[in-house]
Amino acid sequence: MASKDFPAVEGSVHVPGDEGYDAELAGFNTAYTHRPAVVVAARSAEDVRAAVTYAREHRLSVAVQATGHGLSVANEGGVLVVTRGLDGVRIDVGARTAWIGAGVTWGRVIEEAARFGLAPLSGSFPGVGAVAYTLGGGIGVLAREFGYAADHLKAAEIVTADGEVRTVDAAGDPELLWALRGAGHNFGVVTAIEVGLVPVEQIYGGQLVFDGEHAEELIRTWTAWTRTVPETVSSGIGFVAYPDLPMLPELLRGRYVATVSVAFDGPAEEGERLVAPLRAVAPPLKDGLREMPYTDSAEIYSDPPAPHAYSATNVLLAGIDEDALAGVVKAGGPDADIMCVLNVRHLGGALARMPQDGGGSALGHRDAQYLVQLITPVAGNASLAVARSVQQDLRTALAARTLGCALPFEFGDGERATEAQTRRGYTPGDYARLARLKARLDPANLFRHNRNIVPATG
Incomplete structure (x- = not known):
């Protein structure tokens, strides 16, 4: 048993063949699974420290998993640190911050913050792990108003490759805080983070669902509309050709649909005025726009709640012209060679501005106006x-307008993932800066089961 090598671990330790080994590996994306030599289900930062120390001494790589949404490079034969047990949440009302353990999902933070009239910069699905989401960037439902979730990272507790437990903030280590804001998975196991909260209780939003025959007119209207709305409006448009399966809602079964998702931080009457051009395209199959508490914000994108197998890619665009619109609609249409979920998110606004506190952020391509994401079951x-x-x-159809990609939305390359792909997520200067920091903190590249920053040489 591997547990003899971890006598002080508060959590549990598993090796292949142990009862509980497979359960600890389970994640939301079922297409890919880690197959490590050792699994440490951590209950504390000290458990994580013991796992990292063991890996370094035995020259094994380290992977980290909380919810298993973003697995891209599987760990074969190394050490997997499972952080689901790090599940503490503390709200500081006066400072408008939350201290979040690495196993906590956004749904829990949303509920805790709402008790005090506050909200986190959470994403579209409340089941996503809050820490991993934030370290990768985080384009939330109110992203155009408040920016990336990573921009609001105040501090982090991290176990680095030397086995040290460090608290990182702008005063103590601004360079590492800068890197954690967008490339945090590369520099250690983050066991907890402190993030800023925003004073939002109610929003206007939801979905307008249209028959797919209106897809081309709808995306043209939506794109023109995005150029007119204030930063308090964040939105996306999606296209799916659903199979004719009995487990699907009658509204969607066997139908090609186009869906506009809207979140507006403002009064319902103003929201109604703003969305009028979208409603005018055609009678919607479903009109779910309403004033809602932020605790209902999962309705805005209605992501599937059950684990499933999927691959994905994305591009960040400087803009969308007629050729790009045609490419988007074709990619997500019923004639595709495989079922596709095609989403376009409107960026800009606060996402385009570098945070002024904490030394900025490693996130690149802030001049992107749209994110196009293709998910394939x-x-x-x-x-x-x-x-x-x-x-x-x-990617070929949109190459002329492409600036790079959002790395958290790249799933499924596995061992095909390359340094060149990772570089697409950063500016050249920032990638070089990250590589130098990686060489200082993790020269053996212990943490490489991710969109890996390769340590600089020389």
Whole structure:
């Protein structure tokens, strides 16, 4: 048993064949699974420190998993640190901050903050791990008004490759805080973070669902509309050709649909005025726009709640012209070679501005105006190959306007993930800066089961 090597671990330790080993590996994205030599289900930062020390001494790599949404490079034969047990949340009402353990999902933070009239910069799905989401950037439902979730990272507790538990903030280590804001998975196991909260209790938002026959007119109208709305409006448009399956709602079963998702931080009557051009495109199949408490914000994108297998890619665009619009609609349409979920998010606003506190952020391509994301459900290697082909077609169609990509939305390359792909998420100067910091903190590249920053040499 591996537990003899971890006598002081408060959590549990598993090796292949142990009862509980497979359960600890389970994640939301079921297409990919870590197969480590040792799993440490941590209950404290000291447990994490013991796992990292063991890995370094035995020359094993380290992967980290809380909810398993963003797995991109599987750990084969190394050490997996499972952080679900790090589940503490503390709200500081006066400072408008939250201290969040690495196993906590956004749903929990949303509920805790709402008790005090506050909200986190959470994403579209409350089941996503708050810490991993923030370290990767985080484009939340109110992103255009408040910016990336990473921009509001105040401090972090992290176990680095030397086995030290460090508290990182702007006063003590501004360089590492800068890197954690957008590339945090590369520099250690983050066991907790402190993030800023915003004074939001109610929003106006939800979904307008249209028949897919209106897809082209709708995306043209939506794109023009995004150029007119204030920063308090964040939105996206999506296209899905649903299969005819009995477990799907009658409204969607066997139908190609286009959906506009809207979040507006303002009064309902102003929200109604703002969305009027979208409603005018055609009678919607469903009109779910309403004033809602922020605790209901999951309704805005209505992401599927059950674990499933998927691959994904994305591009950040400087803008969208007619050719790009045609490419987007075709990629997400019913004639695609595999079922696709095609989403376009409106960026800009606060996302375009570098945070002024804490030394800025490593996140690149802030001049991007739109994020185009293609998600493809997969079932085995054959469908994965088709998915990659369809994803490449989309990237080719949008290449002329592409600035780079948002790395947290790249899933499924596995061992095909390359340094060149990772570089697409950063500016050249920032990537070089990250590589130098990686060489200082993790020269052996212990933490590489991610969109990996390769340590600089020389």
